[in-house]
Amino acid sequence: MEQQQSANEDDYSIYVWKKEVMDYIRALLTQSKKHDFILIKARGDAISKALEVSKVAVEHFLHGWHIKNTITDKEMRPDRFGDGEKEVSTIRIELVKEDVTR
16 A cells, blocks of 8 residues: 555545435546545544445446455544544545456
8 A cells, every 4th residue: 555655645535424425436436537546534423434335336336446455543533622532433445446467
């Protein structure tokens, strides 16, 4: 993954949050025309939606792509009342285009 990080990570990242699943799949289809690697990111309650987006996209729309890696982590974020921090779960799902030269 180090080679992909040489470019700006935002160029090939999709951030999942409040939109509908198909909105993110459309974004993935657009990114798949430009890149051989796509990163799906989400935090908190959006994690399950990010997993659904990646699975539906790979199984039904992004033919020749697969989920290479799924990385979960936690980060500290300010709470919504501004009087402290809370721990929030995060996920990064790496999608890659299969090598057609194999």
